[in-house]
Amino acid sequence: MGFDPWNPEFVAYPYRVYDELRRTAPVCFFEPTGQWLISRHADVNTLLRDRRLGRSYLHVATHEEFGRSAEPEFQELFWRVIRAGMLDVEPPVHTRLRRLVSRAFTPRMVESLRPRVRAIAEGLVAAFVEKGGGDLIAEVAEPLPVTVIAEMLGIPDQDRHLLRPWSADICGMYELNPSPEAQHTAVRAAEEFAAYLRTLAAERRGAPGDDLISALAQIDELTEDELVGTCVLLLNAGHEATVNVTGNGWWSLFRNPAELARLRDDRSLLPTAVEELMRWDTPLQMFERWVLEDIEVHGVRIPRGSEVALLFGSANRDPAVFDDPDRLDVGRADNPHISFGAGIHFCLGAPLARIELMESFGALLDRAAELELRREPVWKPGYIIRGLHSLELNVAG
Numbered sequence: 001m002g003f004d005p006w007n008p009e010f011v012a013y014p015y016r017v018y019d020e021l022r023r024t025a026p027v028c029f030f031e032p033t034g035q036w037l038i039s040r041h042a043d044v045n046t047l048l049r050d051r052r053l054g055r056s057y058l059h060v061a062t063h064e065e066f067g068r069s070a071e072p073e074f075q076e077l078f079w080r081v082i083r084a085g086m087l088d089v090e091p092p093v094h095t096r097l098r099r100l101v102s103r104a105f106t107p108r109m110v111e112s113l114r115p116r117v118r119a120i121a122e123g124l125v126a127a128f129v130e131k132g133g134g135d136l137i138a139e140v141a142e143p144l145p146v147t148v149i150a151e152m153l154g155i156p157d158q159d160r161h162l163l164r165p166w167s168a169d170i171c172g173m174y175e176l177n178p179s180p181e182a183q184h185t186a187v188r189a190a191e192e193f194a195a196y197l198r199t200l201a202a203e204r205r206g207a208p209g210d211d212l213i214s215a216l217a218q219i220d221e222l223t224e225d226e227l228v229g230t231c232v233l234l235l236n237a238g239h240e241a242t243v244n245v246t247g248n249g250w251w252s253l254f255r256n257p258a259e260l261a262r263l264r265d266d267r268s269l270l271p272t273a274v275e276e277l278m279r280w281d282t283p284l285q286m287f288e289r290w291v292l293e294d295i296e297v298h299g300v301r302i303p304r305g306s307e308v309a310l311l312f313g314s315a316n317r318d319p320a321v322f323d324d325p326d327r328l329d330v331g332r333a334d335n336p337h338i339s340f341g342a343g344i345h346f347c348l349g350a351p352l353a354r355i356e357l358m359e360s361f362g363a364l365l366d367r368a369a370e371l372e373l374r375r376e377p378v379w380k381p382g383y384i385i386r387g388l389h390s391l392e393l394n395v396a397g
């Protein structure tokens, strides 16, 4: 098997293929998506910081100039929402948007949320243990980050159930070559989500509360589209990957029982364990960049207008950077994993994600004396956003 992101076997274990790519073809053209695959840590890290590449090209060229066709008309509102958030724009717009939002995500601001995050994690875990277990993803991994980001933004309790399906449907568009059905579902979700946020922002503009939507709604510099795009981005990015790190992380620990036992015996390893779980089974396997000016990687010229696919999961297993990279080591001290990205788009929510993960792993280890897998979990089909359908556990306190 070679690189095959549509093959469930590859999605379940892409790491052997990555080894081969890193060794024999660190830059190679992948015909089915028309992208250049980049698999070594040093190259992924360098290209993420290289301003000759961008998450978008629309600030320097038209679709025609880049030899691409414009998206179909039915997707117009989807892209209007997505491209109004900071993740899909480049400077100077990116710099402005990121500055407006980053105040809410400084390590100090986020640290002040820790007691609340802990209380939510403990409540969810207590209920989970009380009933002897169930699906860890639906009952703990999802509700924790969804509640935290929804509270930060000020989404009313009764509407929170809408967020996860909207986000999951929107994310369908990010997979490689999405089906027409996935595209329509994503468009519908973006339309509903945007309409919902427009109404909420209008209400908060008139009667502000102590939440991020109210704060953003007061900023004149922010257009209506930018406000909606920012909220959609925060709500989606604010939970998708955290859910998957929780599920993938526990599944990694079950596959490495000696490391689970080590963590149970020494809770001071939690910070390094969380980083290692993000490295060892990477939740976001690939990020794409457009080539805005010709570049050369290992002697291969990649011309302007091309697209590169940066293989985060491969970079995180590169033996040039990590000792014994296939070993899960919850105490790994030197761990420059790339799971939060690098460069100007480096994850804004990294400090929050780290707190959520430490609190939820810590709460379950504290509460559950026994944890046992009911059955081997199944991966969802997505390759870029990679996570488990469910993780069924028996738990005893």
Ligand code: HEM
Residues within 6 Å of the ligand: 055, 086, 087, 088, 098, 149, 233, 234, 237, 238, 239, 241, 242, 245, 283, 284, 287, 288, 338, 339, 340, 341, 342, 344, 345, 346, 347, 348, 349, 350, 352, 353
């Ligand atoms: C373990 C969980 C998470 C992982 C692995 C993760 C990963 C990433 C990565 C790789 C990027 C950069 C994408 C690129 O360069 O193309 C990113 C960007 C971003 N993330 Fe996260 N993320 C996580 C949690 C969060 C949370 C909790 C939030 C919170 C609100 C968040 C908000 C964002 C935002 C706003 C951006 C865009 C930053 C920009 O474009 O400047 N993420 N994330």
